[in-house]
Every structure is written in C-alpha cells, then in structure tokens.
Amino acid sequence: MSALALHPAAQDLLFREARTANAFTTEPVTEAQVRAIYDLVKYAPTAYNQAPLRVVLIRSDEARGRLVGLMDEGNRRKTAAAPLIALLAADNEFHEELPALLPHFPQAKDALFADRPVREESALLNATLQAAYFIVGVRAAGLAAGPMTGFDVEGVRKEFLDDDHTPLMVVNIGRPGADAWYPRAPRLAYHEVVTTV
C-alpha cells in the first residue's frame, strides 16, 4: 500500500486485523499498559486543545457488578468476563482546564465556553474524538477493544459519575479469547462515502 507512510504491520495492528472482541483471555490488563495508551493518544487533536475525555477503570468486583447490571442484556456476559472495563465519559466542565491547556489563548475559557449548552456540545464532539483515539490506542497496545453504547446511560451517570459528566461508551479491553468475533461485516465502498466538488 505505497500510498500510505504507515508500515503495513502497523496498518494491520490498528485497522485491518484489529477487531471488536466479544471474548477475552484471562490475562490482566496492567496499569502500565493503560498509562502507555494514554501517554500516546493524549497528543491527538481536539478543538482548542480541550481535553473533555474522562476514563473510569472498573477494576473491583463490586464496581463491575454494579456496571454489569446497567448494561443491556446482550452486553452483560462479555462485560462480566472482560479483563478490564473502561467507562468513557465527557466532562462538561472541561473549560476550567482550558487556560492551562491553551496558553496562547487563555481567554478561550470565558470568551467561548461560558455557556453550559455550548460546553456540552463541544465536550460531546471532542470527547468522542478522544474516545476513538483511545480505541486506536488500545489496539496500539496489542489489545482488543470491545466498545459498547448499549447501557442505561442515566443509571451509569448516577452510579459512576455526576451531573457534570456524560457517559459516552463502555469499552471491554483484553487479549481476544476463543471465538472472539463474528466474521468481518461489509464496509461501504469509497464512492458511497466520498464525493468531490
């Protein structure tokens, strides 16, 4: 694939052979792996360098039990069995950190994000971009990610977050186990997605 600068093995690792896993081995996902993932993907771009993504790692049996009970039926068994579960959320008060994150435009906090609805829209967009970077980062660690949006959003907010945070998705993380995935489903063709004017 000479049109890409990325090494073919890296293309495979991140996109072509990486799959959404529905089953995992019991091998733990370490704190060092999660730190390495974060320290890689933190550099990916957002608007005004905002950083609304928050990650809650579910490690205790007690917390896992509470979360599994809030997942949709079809997501419960795999979430109960995943080596690590990450709850990804958007912090709607991200503007408090903006003066530190955007030193060349310290006025952004008050000039652009004084209104909560504006912040919520921006937090949703940019934390979702960061969630995608996080999924790519999980794959960069040689792990499989199983992102899910099928859960009781208000219940998860109440159990694990607060009114300033919006749950985005739950991601099961680990090494893929036996029968970890369905056959690869089709994708849209280039001409169905890309047009030129």
Next chain:
Amino acid sequence: MSALALHPAAQDLLFREARTANAFTTEPVTEAQVRAIYDLVKYAPTAYNQAPLRVVLIRSDEARGRLVGLMDEGNRRKTAAAPLIALLAADNEFHEELPALLPHFPQAKDALFADRPVREESALLNATLQAAYFIVGVRAAGLAAGPMTGFDVEGVRKEFLDDDHTPLMVVNIGRPGADAWYPRAPRLAYHEVVTTV
C-alpha cells in the same frame, strides 16, 4: 515504550510527531492517497457497524471559494491555501444501509433506528468516531491534518449538503509547510483523566 505493540516510528507518525498543521506546501493530495486512507480507516469500529460518515472533497476553485467564505475569519487563510479540503459530515439516514452492513442482524434498521432523533444522535456519535479515525488515517498517509469546527454550520449544510446531513468539521490536508504549527501545548496528566474504582 515496551508496553505498546505498535512500532515507535508508527507511534511518532500518528501521535507524537504528528501535529495540527496551519500551513502547507503546494504538493497536491492525490485521489490515490484519499482512497488509501479510506480503505484503511473503514475497518475501525462503530456501533452496529453503522457508517454515517460522509466526506466531501473540495477540489474546484469555485467550491473552495464558497467554503472559505463560510469559515470563521481565523480559519480562512489556511483553508484558502490547503492542497486539499475535506468536509466531514454525518448522514442521518445511515440506517438505509444497515441491512447490507450488518447481515447478522438485518432487523436493526427498523427495530433500533426508525426514529429520526435516535438516528441523529447515533449518526453524530458514530460519524465523530469515524472523523477521528479519518484524521489518524491522514497521518498514516504521511500527511498533516488541520481539523476545524469554526465555520457557519447552517451555511455549509445549505451550500454543500442537504437536510439529511449534519456538518461535523472541515479538515485541511497536505504536507506541512513553513511555520506550520505553534509550540506543542500541554496535555492533562494521567491522574487528571483516569480514575479507578
């Protein structure tokens, strides 16, 4: 960085050395490059394998002029000079393709996405994930991306899309030119983003 499986050169290409470019060389971005980017990132995960992202490549001078006039003042000069401009949008009627994209659950189209507000929320989330994958793909092609959300959203919808599509961002693409970026801004520390329960 032994906690990651991705080769350090690929880490640099995609995250550590990649930057949001504000200036570009005049080297064109070819159709073959955009196809290679799409053919790589199309495999990244979305909910129910939906594919709401749409990409409008702005190649004619006439289209570029219309778009530049709808960008915020501070984004005009770089958008006028970028070798390629990609308008990324969400298709709120993505459910029409679901039976083809999700052959093991063909009922999803009607069972889950019969209501337009539900579709709009899902299209926004998943097309934004796909936009992040696209940005990573631009970097995988050895190119710099300059994503921007500062434009007249309704104007862009009217000029380049229709009522079924929501503009997400405009991405300038090319090889970085002279003084392409500001100094790297700070990022949040791990403990500010990740908590464990």
